[in-house]
Amino acid sequence: MESLLQFLFSGLTVGAVYALVALGFTIISNASDVVNFAQGEFVMLGGMITVFAHEAGVPLALAAVLAILLTAAVGVALNKLAIEPARGAPVVSVIIITIGASILIRGASQLIFDKQLHRLPSFSGDAPIRIGGATLLPQSLWVIGGALVVFVALWLFFTRTLTGKAVLATANNRLAAQLVGINTRAIMTLSFALSAAIGALAGVLATPITLVSYDVGVALALKGFAAAMLGGMGNPKGALVGGLLLGLFEALTAGYISSQYKEAVAFIVILAVLFAMPQGLFGAKSTERV
Amino acid sequence: MKTTTTLTALTLALLASTAQAEIRLGASLSATGPAAFLGDPEAKTLEMLVEEMNANGGLNGEEIVLTLYDDGGDPNKARTFATRLIEDDGVVAIIGGSTTGTTMAIADLAEDEGIPFISLAGAVSIIDPVREFVFKTPHTDRMACEKIFTDMKAQGTTTIGMISGTDGFGASMQAQCKEVAGDYDITIAADETYGPADADMTPQLTNIANTDGIQAVLNPGFGQGPAVVTRNYAQLGIELPLYQSHGVASDGFIELAGAEAANGIRLPGTALLIADILPDDDVQKEVVTSYKAAFEEKTGQTVSTFGGYAHDAFALMTDAITRAGSDDPQAIRDALEATDGLVGTTGIYTFSETDHLGLDLSAFRMLEITDGGWSSVE
Numbered sequence: 001m002e003s004l005l006q007f008l009f010s011g012l013t014v015g016a017v018y019a020l021v022a023l024g025f026t027i028i029s030n031a032s033d034v035v036n037f038a039q040g041e042f043v044m045l046g047g048m049i050t051v052f053a054h055e056a057g058v059p060l061a062l063a064a065v066l067a068i069l070l071t072a073a074v075g076v077a078l079n080k081l082a083i084e085p086a087r088g089a090p091v092v093s094v095i096i097i098t099i100g101a102s103i104l105i106r107g108a109s110q111l112i113f114d115k116q117l118h119r120l121p122s123f124s125g126d127a128p129i130r131i132g133g134a135t136l137l138p139q140s141l142w143v144i145g146g147a148l149v150v151f152v153a154l155w156l157f158f159t160r161t162l163t164g165k166a167v168l169a170t171a172n173n174r175l176a177a178q179l180v181g182i183n184t185r186a187i188m189t190l191s192f193a194l195s196a197a198i199g200a201l202a203g204v205l206a207t208p209i210t211l212v213s214y215d216v217g218v219a220l221a222l223k224g225f226a227a228a229m230l231g232g233m234g235n236p237k238g239a240l241v242g243g244l245l246l247g248l249f250e251a252l253t254a255g256y257i258s259s260q261y262k263e264a265v266a267f268i269v270i271l272a273v274l275f276a277m278p279q280g281l282f283g284a285k286s287t288e289r290v
Numbered sequence: 291m292k293t294t295t296t297l298t299a300l301t302l303a304l305l306a307s308t309a310q311a312e313i314r315l316g317a318s319l320s321a322t323g324p325a326a327f328l329g330d331p332e333a334k335t336l337e338m339l340v341e342e343m344n345a346n347g348g349l350n351g352e353e354i355v356l357t358l359y360d361d362g363g364d365p366n367k368a369r370t371f372a373t374r375l376i377e378d379d380g381v382v383a384i385i386g387g388s389t390t391g392t393t394m395a396i397a398d399l400a401e402d403e404g405i406p407f408i409s410l411a412g413a414v415s416i417i418d419p420v421r422e423f424v425f426k427t428p429h430t431d432r433m434a435c436e437k438i439f440t441d442m443k444a445q446g447t448t449t450i451g452m453i454s455g456t457d458g459f460g461a462s463m464q465a466q467c468k469e470v471a472g473d474y475d476i477t478i479a480a481d482e483t484y485g486p487a488d489a490d491m492t493p494q495l496t497n498i499a500n501t502d503g504i505q506a507v508l509n510p511g512f513g514q515g516p517a518v519v520t521r522n523y524a525q526l527g528i529e530l531p532l533y534q535s536h537g538v539a540s541d542g543f544i545e546l547a548g549a550e551a552a553n554g555i556r557l558p559g560t561a562l563l564i565a566d567i568l569p570d571d572d573v574q575k576e577v578v579t580s581y582k583a584a585f586e587e588k589t590g591q592t593v594s595t596f597g598g599y600a601h602d603a604f605a606l607m608t609d610a611i612t613r614a615g616s617d618d619p620q621a622i623r624d625a626l627e628a629t630d631g632l633v634g635t636t637g638i639y640t641f642s643e644t645d646h647l648g649l650d651l652s653a654f655r656m657l658e659i660t661d662g663g664w665s666s667v668e
Contacts, residue, residue: 003496010492017489115326117514119546128525135525210489211514211546219487255493259482
């Protein structure tokens with residue numbers, strides 16, 4: 001029983017990190033149907049910039065804000081310099097551009113920062129919280145809380161605000177959106193800024209647990225992408241649930257079956273789900289296009 | 291002898307149109323890419339040592355010219371660079387291969403072309419079976435396992451749990467440890483793994499802690515994995531002794547894992563790591579302190595075991611060239627194999643026809659992390 005609880009805590013911690021990364025995918029995906037493979041690099045930048053600003057003497061909270069703003073600026077630059085000039089190109093080409101961007105950002109970070117692993121101090125100390133014989137680090141609560149807050153904010157954004165609806169409209173039909181007076185260029189810029197900011201926030205919150213170095217983005221983006229696909233690409237609820245489920249699958253497999261197979265089992269489950277529901281668990285509603 | 295020198299010089303002049311009075315050394319290291327944490331300090335060390343030696347009058351009165359390529363950890367590139375080193379740059383010896391993969395790519399070529407080659411990678415397979423022209427400086431995973439098990443046995447430990455990374459280093463050491471555990475009457479009762487980028491290992495550790503009779507836990511791995519394992523170990527409040535591998539023998543590890551969580555961890559490391567606390571009569575004291583001081587002053591980075599491998603390779607190579615009295619590759623190789631008792635940062639090297647590693651278990655020091663620093667438990 002204690003073991004089960006520990007496995008669940010582990011799954012929630014890891015799952016919340018995946019969910020945060022997956023949430024970052026949703027906005028760009030909603031605005032343009034593009035899967036941004038540089039999302040993992042946004043997460044890495046969030047962590048790295050915070051670490052270096054903090055080491056330079058900036059208070060942690062300010063360093064985090066700085067990292068989120070700078071990463072958002074990188075997101076905007078990516079859109080302006082690489083995505084916008086390729087307007088009209090097929091979605092696949094744009095996705096390949098984001099892969100190129102991720103390699104570029106990774107290489108640049110290696111030069112600007114360094115190649116070492118870094119860690120941020122936990123926000124609320126390292127003393128584990130004991131619940132029913134199992135333990136949870138306070139930082140896990142920060143990550144889980146962060147994922148929930150971002151989820152609620154995104155959900156409100158897409159359903160309650162005009163801008164959010166404009167983002168959805170842009171994805172649905174760019175020409176029609178322009179005809180009803182939506183500035184689709186500004187919407188794309190906004191979606192890259194927001195995605196990058198969410199990625200950076202994920203990096204800031206997760207770094208005390210996952211550690212950060214210039215090359216952590218790839219692995220994170222892969223897991224976040226898997227989580228987003230599982231939940232349904234573009235749906236914030238799907239990202240949240242997909243991330244948490246992926247984390248729980250891994251932890252329970254590691255706990256009860258074998259740690260050798262934990263990733264294999266998680267991906268087999270994802271494949272099985274996608275065979276039955278190609279849109280993902282919550283994908284059908286939001287990606288339905290008439 | 292004279293003819294050989296002239297001939298070599300002539301060949302060199304033809305191949306690379308270079309001046310006569312220089313000794314050309316080649317290196318292919320992984321200064322960038324996933325193995326950059328190995329190759330970066332290695333490259334800096336080599337450049338520093340060459341500069342230092344040339345400033346002091348060179349080798350046998352000749353200037354050393356180092357041609358250094360960055361293979362980015364890619365064996366294909368390493369092979370291309372090794373070809374270029376031998377054919378275009380006309381080097382007489384090669385140092386390098388930061389990883390086992392790049393080493394293997396260079397080793398075949400060096401062996402075919404008859405160019406002495408010292409690898410900086412870990413695997414036993416580099417020097418076992420022995421190849422005529424291939425040597426290496428780092429101790430092997432198997433030796434690390436043996437060192438750890440010796441210490442465990444001394445503590446009366448007979449049953450352990452292992453949690454290993456699935457990356458090359460972790461997987462290789464896991465296999466080696468399982469192979470030699472029997473020699474030390476140690477039973478591995480739990481054997482768990484984790485992915486190199488995993489963020490939480492509490493499920494695996496919970497299972498190990500719940501396995502009956504376990505007296506200690508061993509974690510072969512490098513990078514972030516061991517730091518996460520250490521933090522989870524403290525989080526779960528497991529009281530059993532924790533052993534890490536030489537893969538994390540650096541100050542960076544203590545920082546990542548947190549001094550509190552890392553307290554009491556034992557691992558095999560080299561004298562270089564504890565240069566400051568080595569007793570003055572230790573035979574390695576002078577070598578490690580002078581290399582550490584020079585490297586840290588030059589680069590501003592903390593010295594690492596990996597840079598030490600390059601230091602030792604350079605020391606072995608230049609020592610062999612001095613004794614050979616020429617830069618003929620065959621003569622260098624023969625002198626290299628005759629190396630006897632050369633004190634390096636990693637250990638004391640004595641090569642022979644059957645041993646191209648030349649280190650024994652004494653090259654490892656059993657270290658313990660106490661109060662955020664290192665102490666020797668021997």
